[in-house]
Amino acid sequence: AQDITVVFVPKLTGNAFFESANVGAQEFAKDWGFTVKYDGSPEASVANQVTVINNAINQGMDALCVSSVDATGLDDVMREAMAAGLVVTTWDSDVSGDARSIMVSQGTPEQLGKMLVDMLAESLTNRGKNVKEDEIKYCWHYSQATVADQNSWHVAGEAYIAENYPNWVNVAPDNYYSEQDAEKAITVGEAVLSAHPDLDGVICNDSTALPGQAQAAQNLGKTKEDISITGFAAPNSMKDYCRAGVLERWGLWDCQIQGALGCYMAYYLASGNEVKVGDVIDVPGIGEVEVHPNTVLDANAYTADDSGVVLLPERTVFTIDNMDNYDF
Amino acid sequence: MKRNIKKLIFRWEFALALILLLEIIVFGRLNPRFLKPRVLFGSINDFVSICIISLFVTFVLITGGMDIQAGSIVGLTSISIGVLWNDFGVNIWVACILGLLIGALSGAFSGFLIAFTDVQPMVVTLGGSFLYSGLAMVVSNLSEVEAYKGISGFPQAFLAITKGRINGIIPFQFLMFVALSFLAYFLLHRTKYGRKIFLCGVNRKAAEYCGIHTRKVVMSTYMLSGMSAALAGIILTSYLGTAKTDLGKELTMPIITAVVLGGTSNLGGKGTILGTALASLVIGILRFGLSMSGVNTQYLDIPVGALLIVSVAIRSVSSNDRLVSFIKHRFKRSYQKT
Amino acid sequence: MVISNPAHSEKPTVSARSIHKSFGSNEVLKGIDIDLYPGEVLALVGGNGAGKSTLMKILMGIYQADSGRLFVDGVETKINKPSIALANGIYLVPQEPMLFPNMSVEENIIIGFNENKAELRNRLKDTIQTLGWELDLKRKALTLSIAEQQLVEILRGLMRKSKLLIFDEPTSSLTFNEVEALFTMINLLRQQGLSIIYITHRLNEVFQIADRVVIMSDGLITLNAPVEEVNHEILVRGLLPTNIEYQENKICSIDINRECKPIFEVNQLTGYGFSNISFKVYLGEILGIAGIVGAGRTELVTSIFGKDDIINGKVILDGEDITGLSTHEVMSKGLSYVPEDRFLNGMFRISSVAENTTASSVDSLGHIALNKKREKEITNYFIDTFRTRVTGCEQEMGSLSGGNQQKVVIGRSITTKPKLLILDEPTRGIDAAARADVYAIINKLRQDGMAILIISSDMEEIVELSDRVLTMYSGQIVAEFNREDVNHDSLMAAAFGIVGGKV
């Protein structure tokens, strides 16, 4: 197929994570020989995404690769897109299984929740805490109660803590939110540290909250020896804090690969190829990927031959030692 | 007759209609798909909430008020309907009616404070916008479904109210908008109530001296705009198939933009429904048309802002005798020189 | 070009030559020539809408003339904004006060001066002392009554060291003694060589203060003569529109039956600004309430009208107790009130004349839908009977001249067919012809059986109109006169609290 255009839809534009994914997608697509059109609205909302997708349909695009802000809110419009002959894939954040063909996932909520908790546990251990026995005081700080994936990680993480570290105490079971406002992230971060002087760790599963929380600790003169801060954020935004000794480790997956892969799957299908659950596809420059059934993410998920999940990329934990290998 | 035509041509609504026409022509040339009736009419699905709410926010602005809380009421209504239906087992249609009631109450509460304590409307509705979006969170906590998930799985009949199209072309939303425009037009321009709204906006004290219950009138406009926001909440919930607390949160600025571009004065006393209706279409179609022509969504604010400033500037400059005569003077002089 | 006039040895301070001005298709000034000489007070009179204020605004640079030239001290000057006028020593005390509501009286007066503040304050205190006016300099302007606002505006003008000082109906809300004080001051300024324009509708003021009289009518100057050469008669004739017969408007007294029950009764009423007020009004009667500024008349009637609390006492309208009811209720019981501050409480500036006329009776215009035909009928009826000068019932209220605005507001108040009509300063700013019209209207209304309560600071008016007069002083009724006993002097004395020679 010639001249295929994949519309690559982030939850919102102007966010480091999605911008990096776009960079990756554009670079790979150049090599692969198709066009990626990055289109999203500066405000993350279902209605805005629906508009963007409708526009793609109306413009007669070939394929969509969407990170959905809502688990079900895009289902109808995605089905409409399929009916209009577009290939519909998702990445990062999914819709219902029957409303898309392939999802490129960074992992299940359980995996990511566990990763967050493990990173905290490791940081704590490294500063001499006994994570299995000490009464560890911690809390979560992220963007908003309405953001789907961050919340699902939090829920899964809490479950994991309840199971493995019953001795831990969450000082704020309702969490702290900073609404992707960087300044608010600092203010809330400072308040969290001052209100709970004996806090041991903060998990920031939001790419604005993590640097904000780190800056707050820095403002208060706290280092990784006083408090363990960890979470998800692009490596570039945290390198300085890591060098300054404010935090020890944080994580993410290679969102550039993820974005590129999502677009590739869309392109692959739009070029007339068929993909079934169980197939293994060779992606040039990335490697072989396997299409799993939807149940790898959620046991009750919709299953069908033409709807599956690609689990990639691997998640990375960044520390002072490896962070300079990544530039995004 | 001739005078009437002249009067018509100099009306702002006429200019807006021209702009709308121009948009359709220009975007049609840029991308012929744009002109497909199904596509063109279908585009309203994505901005019908702005159209509907701005019709009634016009009422508020005419009384000299300001309403920046409508967006929050959309979310509050949506989640309330969802929770009522999902967790309290209320029939979906009853839930919708309760939703309208919630919208009306929210509007009435702010309206009450504005009308009875004379606090500046912008501030009260700013507080309202925080309060109602906060309440939406509280309501969503009543549900067993976590806030971030959104409540879905509504009955087919409910979803169908926004899915249908007449002849497969004109979506129901468009009809709703037209019907509501007529309703709003009738209310504002043809009833005694509408007249009182204008009088309150022009000079509230004088309206008091005329025996008009200005407080009730002012309060009622906020109630109406709250109800229209609730209606938009219902439509959005049905259209998206999910009830969420944050639906509509990005609508505030577009609503105000549509109302003021429609010619309503934020000082009160002036404005028309036709103007607002046309302006909301002008903005919606502009955004849609630009997207169809390949402009990235994140840059759409630039042309919309420019349109807003330029059109209003031209209007105010051309109605400013002093500036016009100054410009004419200049022009004449440079003309004579050459 | 140097303009001189053989009658004057000096050069004119300001001159205007063939000034034209139109608003849209309405030609307001049709070629005005005027010279203003130092040390001369020029009285400018003319009907409502003659273009007086417009001409003054052109001198002040608020409006620009469409054509014509202005000369200051013989030099042609383009005055296209007020700051230029000010720089040329021209200052206008506007017809409608334009104070800064949130500033104190003092700030209001001294803002815009470049002088030393302390000096300025002293000068202000001296001026107030000389005038003998009662003004709390610390009060915020928004708490001032319309009369007090006018005092502040006048003070602003007097403080300016200008060459040409324009007063546009400065005394429309003021009573005798404030006017007297102002005139003393103007005389002082005249001696200092200032040139003064004094616009008024009160013709006797012309003879008190002016050196020269100019009559404007329909945008043209129709008379320009030294005051010695004119008399009251000439002025009245010069002011009346040519097509209207002047009728000396003697209000014929009709028989009022004071035996039967009064239509309106106030009993021992006490509120804020007045105390222990009792009076009765009978069908077909015109009751005047006289008093000086601040006597509490407005407070009395606005409290009755539901605008302020009543502390004690009773108000009875046609046998019904209406004490403490809301404005809406009071109106529906049959009481109408024309407020004294037209700008603030009386008119809808950007609405049409029709909308203004029917504003009080919206509820009677159809069931739900507005009956626009009926509205038009009502409006046209009032335009015709009041001889209101409008281009049509769609004209914007704000573009009417003051007098015509007042006619619309009065018209509105009787659209509700009230039993009692209260008029607070009904002819403020109205010209002689319109005044005659208003009087005729009032007369007709009472003949139709309406009871009327008139508050006016113009003693002549009270004398001319009332069947009975009450005078208020410091919130209390100090005297009552029957028609036969009313005269200017007795009223004046009572208004200052002097009854029967004692205070």
Added chain:
Amino acid sequence: MNVANNGKQSKLKRTLNKLLHARELTSIIFLVLMFAVVGIINSNFLSVSNLTLSLNSSVVYTIVAIGIALVIITGEIDVSVGATLGMAASISATMVRDGSPTWLAFSAAILVGALIGLINGIGVSILKVPSIIMTLGVNSIVRGLIYVYTDGKWVENLPFDFKTISQSKLPGTGITLIYFSVIVIAIIVHLFLNRTQRGKYFAAVGDNEGGATLLGIPVNATRLSAYVICGVFSAIGGVLYASRVGFVTPISGNGYEMKVIAACVLGGVSMAGGVGTVIGASIGSLIMASISRVLVFIGLSSDYDNTITGCLLIIIVVFDAVMQRRNAVTARHERLRARTGNVNLGGIK
């Protein structure tokens, strides 16, 4: 006469009286009340370090609020301050990231802020576009331009030197130099507005435009300068934001316009124009900036964030409005009551 009476009052008493009747007092009382209540619930809140942190973290709100207060006092509004802030933050951040000296980045940001302010000012005062429309439009455009300028990317890894600007403390205190400077600016602007001829024009223009024109007050120039100053202050806010946060996202400053407007109103600046002080606006900013911090200390679920912000805002303004009105009515009634029956109050002397 009243004039004479006032003269007799001792100066101290008069100053005290003035202070007691200042509108800012209500705001301060609310602030103190809020802090006290939170302090009772969680005593950590009243620690010196937390209190100084509260002050320090209100710095961005405060500087922007001072700017917007000027515009509001002239009777207009500026909803583009958030976008201006974001633009200035992006520009200064990219410049220092790419190696420009801080002063240059700072100047560039201020220049852009002034330019945006100038455009707003020209639109409002010369082209007579209603200010809400003008600034709404400029807001959209500038927001869009931020995306164009940054290409939607975050500006990260700002040099340490730049970040420390917002962190260096006034010797011997926990207060940052920056906050201290902003307070000095507030005081200077306050003195300018209240003590100088030109400064008083701002309130005059907002109070009664027609009256101001008539007195020869340069209405347009005053409004224009209010917008330019507002743009400059927003831009300063942007640089401080960049320095404080350490990275800049394209949505930086989103929604700040509403928050600083709320701050002004909390501090007693009237949206109708003509009334208010920048000191009040600064206090209002402190309240606004403290709300999210307060919630953390109360330990209430963040789900209630917006509910409580909304309630606080409404309660404070409604309470204040009701009190103000009551005072005005009482004053009026007292004055009127004093008049009745007082035989000496006649006009003639």
